[in-house]
Amino acid sequence: MSQQNHRVNISGILINNKMNNQYDNFLDALRDLKRKGYDQAIRLTPEGLYCPLTAQVFSPESVKIVEFHRFEGDSDVSDMAILYVIETSDNCKGVLIDAYGTYSNTILGDFLRQTKFKH
16 A cells, blocks of 8 residues: 555544555454554543553653554444554553544543653
8 A cells, every 4th residue: 555644633633644454344453553562441530541461551742543444333423433543651552442422432532632642
């Protein structure tokens, strides 16, 4: 797939992103990312992003968005999700899933707006 530069607004985050590693479906993305070492199910807590591997919670300054992938359901337009590929300052590598559009988590969006996008 050719590499294209896009300026994308995800959860209120404007990102200059190279769209060069898209997946056909959500499960293929999870499998491939796990193979690449992004195997932690990172989640948002009131204190920050939690990594199960290290049992640590990270502030936005300690988190980088490596890439992201948006998926839309075939039969239901409300079935949309964004898969964020995350790395932390202590090398926890994993994925974070959010709804896209109306059902997105605004608290997560606020958190991610404070993070950096890894170039």
